[in-house]
Amino acid sequence: MKFNVLALGSAITAANAAVLGERAAYAVVGKPEGFASGTTGGGSAACQVPSGTAQLKTWLSDSTARCIVLDKEFNFKGTEGTATETGCRPASNKCPGNGGQDAINHASWCTNGNAGAGSTSIQVTYDKAGVSGLTVGSNKSIIGVGSKGVLKGKGLRIANGAKNVIIQNIHITDLNPQYIWGGDAITLDGSDLVWVDHVKVSLIGRQMFVAGNGASNRVTLSNNEFDGKTSWSATCDGRHYWSIYLTGSSDLVTMKNNYIHHTSGRSPKIGGNTLLHFVNNYFYDLSGHAFDNDQGGKVVAEGNVFQNVKTPLLANKGQFFGSPSSSANSACSANLGHVCQLNAFGSSGTLGGSDTGFLSNFNGKSVASASAANAANIQNGAGVGKI
Numbered sequence: 001m002k003f004n005v006l007a008l009g010s011a012i013t014a015a016n017a018a019v020l021g022e023r024a025a026y027a028v029v030g031k032p033e034g035f036a037s038g039t040t041g042g043g044s045a046a047c048q049v050p051s052g053t054a055q056l057k058t059w060l061s062d063s064t065a066r067c068i069v070l071d072k073e074f075n076f077k078g079t080e081g082t083a084t085e086t087g088c089r090p091a092s093n094k095c096p097g098n099g100g101q102d103a104i105n106h107a108s109w110c111t112n113g114n115a116g117a118g119s120t121s122i123q124v125t126y127d128k129a130g131v132s133g134l135t136v137g138s139n140k141s142i143i144g145v146g147s148k149g150v151l152k153g154k155g156l157r158i159a160n161g162a163k164n165v166i167i168q169n170i171h172i173t174d175l176n177p178q179y180i181w182g183g184d185a186i187t188l189d190g191s192d193l194v195w196v197d198h199v200k201v202s203l204i205g206r207q208m209f210v211a212g213n214g215a216s217n218r219v220t221l222s223n224n225e226f227d228g229k230t231s232w233s234a235t236c237d238g239r240h241y242w243s244i245y246l247t248g249s250s251d252l253v254t255m256k257n258n259y260i261h262h263t264s265g266r267s268p269k270i271g272g273n274t275l276l277h278f279v280n281n282y283f284y285d286l287s288g289h290a291f292d293n294d295q296g297g298k299v300v301a302e303g304n305v306f307q308n309v310k311t312p313l314l315a316n317k318g319q320f321f322g323s324p325s326s327s328a329n330s331a332c333s334a335n336l337g338h339v340c341q342l343n344a345f346g347s348s349g350t351l352g353g354s355d356t357g358f359l360s361n362f363n364g365k366s367v368a369s370a371s372a373a374n375a376a377n378i379q380n381g382a383g384v385g386k387i
């Protein structure tokens with residue numbers, strides 16, 4: 001009888017690995033492109049699965065380089081109790097059947113005029129874990145297994161000088177979505193080298209992603225799905241308004257291959273001192289605006305698809321290059337290293353933006369490549385469980 005010794009040998013090795021519980025199969029996939037290229041996260045640290053929410057919290061925040069594996073749902077709801085206190089129904093919430101988004105009185109938002117004339121006080125009850133993110137230290141990779149890695153009820157916060165963090169292939173969801181200020185999914189505030197890849201974000205009270213107001217330096221958001229569908233829309237139409245907020249004081253942000261859908265505003269809002277390279281993203285079904293570019297925002301938008309986007313650019317008080325024509329787009333070559341790609345529009349408003357005066361800010365930086373706009377490619381590749 002013939003025996004295939006080689007095949008037998010590899011079968012035994014695999015069996016031993018399974019018995020020992022080795023996690024050789026778990027690893028960050030790929031490398032970041034664009035401004036945060038060079039981010040290594042936990043580097044060569046062995047990938048480990050935390051036993052529960054308490055260990056996850058410790059591992060995220062300690063000063064050890066780690067690869068942290070989420071192989072199931074980690075549910076933080078209830079871990080810090082609930083609060084019942086006075087909040088408000090903002091004046092803008094005129095949704096029928098209590099269907100809109102009410103507010104927690106965070107930083108006196110309800111009482112300092114932000115809620116608008118005609119806002120009313122109401123009792124709000126919310127889960128306390130949602131309103132503050134888990135502290136993430138330096139040199140961490142946080143990765144999910146298949147589509148099983150879920151962070152429920154609490155987001156992630158990379159701040160106060162933390163750097164070199166990879167968040168890949170997890171779903172962050174259910175942060176008090178009924179309340180403005182109910183929680184942010186991913187917060188940067190004083191960081192460097194953060195790569196967020198193949199993450200899905202849904203049902204968040206406030207921002208799906210926020211960088212501000214400290215310097216968050218080099219950031220890449222790639223292949224993420226920002227899903228704005230909600231039953232508590234601030235705009236009374238089933239879509240989330242507070243989506244992506246980029247107002248850091250010295251930030252370089254690459255957004256590539258992200259799928260942003262069913263939002264109604266701030267997708268993204270840009271300001272502070274932020275250079276945003278927004279390339280090959282797909283907007284679908286935005287009942288309000290995509291970009292709102294405030295003072296200090298510098299944006300190149302190229303190769304994106306706008307499908308059913310009511311207002312591609314709400315206001316531009318900063319600098320904005322919307323890749324308006326083949327001849328104009330050649331201006332990108334000298335500083336971005338390629339001719340900018342045209343954006344594509346279907347049943348959408350116009351983008352505009354022909355300012356090339358800031359393109360030299362890209363000079364010498366790691367700039368992501370650009371492909372022709374293609375909605376299907378982006379949608380099929382974005383989100384959790386796709387790597």
Ligand SMILES: *[C@@H]1O[C@H](CO)[C@@H](O)[C@H](O)[C@H]1NC(C)=O
Nearest residue numbers: 063064065137138139163164
């Ligand atoms: C992160 O890793 C770098 C490179 O190994 C190291 O120099 C730095 O001290 C680490 N940071 C922390 C907070 O451990």
